[in-house]
Amino acid sequence: MRRRLLLAALGLPLLLAAAGLALDRAFPPHLARLAPGQEVLDRDGRILSVLPARGGIWRLATATEDVPPDLVALLVAAEDRRFWHHPGVDPIALARAAMQWIRAGRVVSGGSTLTMQAARLLEPRPRTLRSKAIEVFRALQLEARFNKREILGIWLTLAPQGGNLEGLRAGSLAWFGRPPARLDAAEQALLIALARRPGALRPDRHPDAARAARDAVLASRGGPAAGMSAIDRDFAMASAMPLRRLPMPRLAPHVARELAAGGVVRTPSTLDLPLQRAAEALAAESLHDLPERSAVAIAIASLDSREFRVLVGGAFGEEGRAGALDLSRAIRSPGSALKPFLYAMAFEAGIAQPQSVLSDLPLRFANYAPENFDRGFAGQVTAAEALRLSLNLPAVALLDRIGPLRFAAALKATGAPVHLPPGATPSLPLALGGAGTTLREMVTLYAALGGGGVAQPLRLTPGEAGPGSRVLEARAAQQAAAALVQPFPGGGPAGIGWKTGTSWGGRDAWAFGIDGRHVAGVWVGRPDGTPLPGATGRNLALPILSRAFALLPAAPREPLPRRAAITAGVAPDRLRLLFPPPGAVLAEGAGSVTLRAMGGQRPLTFLVDGQPVAHERARREASWLPPGPGFFRVTVLDAEGQAARAEVRVRAE
Known part of the structure; x- marks a missing residue:
């Protein structure tokens, strides 16, 4: 009897334990409600954005x-x-x-x-x-x-x-x-x-x-x-109570959706929270000065780490479906923004050097006859000046010698492949933006230019940088970058090399810049691709780029010191008469001649044989109609008394 009681006493706990295990397996706890939303963190672990x-x-x-x-x-x-x-x-x-x-x-x-x-x-x-x-x-x-x-x-x-x-x-x-x-x-x-x-x-x-x-x-x-x-x-x-509910963090929403697609609960990014917040505020403020239905996208990356620090996929004036578009990835025409890389390739190949004199005069390439934006011509200019002035004829002539296929292959090697219609092949209009690209790809391209010709993908998540590949000689990349260093119109941070671009019809306005630490790009346009009235990269995107660089810490040194700029044929402050060049021979009866100057302190004064030529004093050009054949002295004066002049001849028909 005692033995049975003992066995029962020992068996009951075992029986209860077995029953408990059976119930546990049959009815496991439901943990589905633990599935959380997602967080995207900045480079220091701060919360950038959350998704529910x-x-x-x-x-x-x-x-x-x-x-x-x-x-x-x-x-x-x-x-x-x-x-x-x-x-x-x-x-x-x-x-x-x-x-x-x-x-x-x-x-x-x-x-x-x-x-x-x-x-x-x-x-x-x-x-x-x-x-x-x-x-x-x-x-x-x-x-x-x-x-x-x-x-x-x-x-x-x-x-x-x-x-x-x-x-x-x-x-x-x-x-x-x-x-x-x-x-x-x-x-x-x-x-x-x-x-x-x-x-x-x-x-x-x-x-x-x-x-x-x-x-x-x-x-x-x-x-x-x-x-x-x-x-x-x-x-x-004694502490005060919160009297209202705050919105959840929602910086970099396009990046947050992109990174959250990986399904990770907390995803680190390379973005910088204070800088991202300031750039988004800048983009939103900029909309007040832009045509209606405009959008702004901004990208800033570190040249050393090749990591994005800012990525504004699109600030919009009106809420709606367009807000879901990441315009940093939209394929658009870059206009003239590809020219710096084209010139760098020409410098590397020995086709031209920054101080080489190029011709900006009417020229036809088979059935293709490009024109400058203002439909005028600058005559004889240095390659560095042609790049800064974004003249079209010299750029197309250089691409004709380099070869469109070779240029397109080099762009692809940097991480900025050109997007062409099905069946199309690269051709000479590529020099002027005759293909598609994205803001991210263009910033990658300028990072290679500012990084001494070494191309690396730009990253959004932390990690070891992949091996870079040299796509340009360091000297050629530095010369092209040096040619871009010039003051921002209206003032702004110094020592920035910048370039603008405008697509055909004013659909896209671009501006890109590089300094010793960062590369930045700005796109302005409409999400549906319709034209913007009077849009140019210079008047829409460049002011935003200048303000974006003002948000960044000053570079410890200018990436392109003045002596390097002079070596590259650049003298940003010296007054120069671009057209007509000394010794130019003009044809009588060809119509008005556009006198064009560069550098110096505005307002400028143009004179021919000592007589002022009527023009808008804030502009750097004037229109002069030769009175007949003969020799003439063209002079330009700036506000500080600098002068530049050229002797020209008007030849009888």
């Missing part, structure tokens, strides 16, 4: 490592003092809750542990005795599967915070605009209190009730157990 979980719920994964130790201590002291020691269920608390229920005839306290609360948050149910029994079972399951800190993580991720907010990380961002690691004691206590009755304790709707609940956590439960002094507690109780 399914159903539009702002639920962000929150572990104990994401919150201060004081918050954990405050939570345990306020909700479950024996949390670290019980197996998921606290018999003492349950017994006390049962006695209170019997005496009062209603539920006074639930006796729930933090583990039971986590189970209820995973599977919300009506508050009944049956639900309580299920919570007990689920709590035991959670304790068997997770350690105590992981269970706290479930609570921290799912605790309601009012409205569609779940979890202390989401609540902290929405109510205080900071992650929970940066909350003080009063803010921590409010989030803990809010989780009990999120609808009744929302500080924006019920500030008095929220304050009382927060103070109760600090005073009657959380204070002494959490190690707070009376002075600290009184100071925390």
Whole structure:
């Protein structure tokens, strides 16, 4: 008999354990609600942007490592003092809750542990005795599967915070605009209190009730157990309440969607949060000065690491479907913005050098007769001047010698392949933007130019940079970059090499710049590709580029010092008469001649044989009609008294 009783006593626990395992396998805990939204972080781990979980719920994964130790201590002291020691269920608390229920005839306290609360948050149910029994079972399951800190993580991720907010990380961002690691004691206590009755304790709707609940956590439960002094507690109780819910972080939304496609809960990026915020504000402000329905995209990257620091995929004047477009990846015509790389290839091949004299006169290439933007001609100019002035005839002539196929192959090698219609092949219009490219690809191209001719992909996520490939000789890249250094019209940061581009019909306005540390690009246009009235890269995109460089820390040294610029044939401040050049021979009866100058301090004065030529004094050109054949002296004077002159001859017909 005793033997049977002993066997029964030993077998009963085993039977119960087997039954428990069977129930556990048959009814495992449901963890689907733990699926969080996603976060994109900047290069220093700061939150750039968050995306909601399914159903539009702002639920962000929150572990104990994401919150201060004081918050954990405050939570345990306020909700479950024996949390670290019980197996998921606290018999003492349950017994006390049962006695209170019997005496009062209603539920006074639930006796729930933090583990039971986590189970209820995973599977919300009506508050009944049956639900309580299920919570007990689920709590035991959670304790068997997770350690105590992981269970706290479930609570921290799912605790309601009012409205569609779940979890202390989401609540902290929405109510205080900071992650929970940066909350003080009063803010921590409010989030803990809010989780009990999120609808009744929302500080924006019920500030008095929220304050009382927060103070109760600090005073009657959380204070002494959490190690707070009376002075600290009184100071925390005097803290102001948040009176409105803040928008969730949403910087770089296009990048956030792109990176979140990988499915990672927290994705680091190479962007710089303060710089990204400033660039987005700049893009939004710029819209006020642009034609209606315009959009602005901005990209800034580090030349050393070849990482994006800013990527504004598109700022729009009107909300709508266009806002979902990432215009940094839209294929558009770059206009003249490809010319610096073309000139660098010519310098490398020995076809020209910065100081070489090129001809900007009417020229036909078979059935192709390019013209300059202003439909005039500068005559004889140096290659560096032709690049800065963005003259079309010299650029097409250089491409004719280099070869369009070779040029297109070199662009592809830099990471900026040209996009042509199906069946089309590169041809001479490529020099003037006769192909498609994107803002990201163009910034990659200018990074190669500013990086001494070494091409590398620009990255959005941290990691080891891939090996670079040399696409240009360092000397040729530096010479082309040096030729671009000139003051911004209207003032701006010094020592920047910049170039603009305008696509055919004014559909796209571009500006790109390089200094010793960064490369930047700006695109202005309409998402639907329709023309912008009077659009040019110089008047629409370049002012934004200048302001973008003003946001950046000054380079430790100019990338192209003055002596390098002079070596490259560049003298940015010297007054020069570009056309007509000395000794030019003009044909009588050919019509007006455009006198053109470069450099110097405006306003300029043009004279022929000492007689002023009428023109707009703010402009660098004037129209002169020769009175007949003969020799003439053309002079230009600037505001500081500098002079440049040329003797020319008008030949009889």
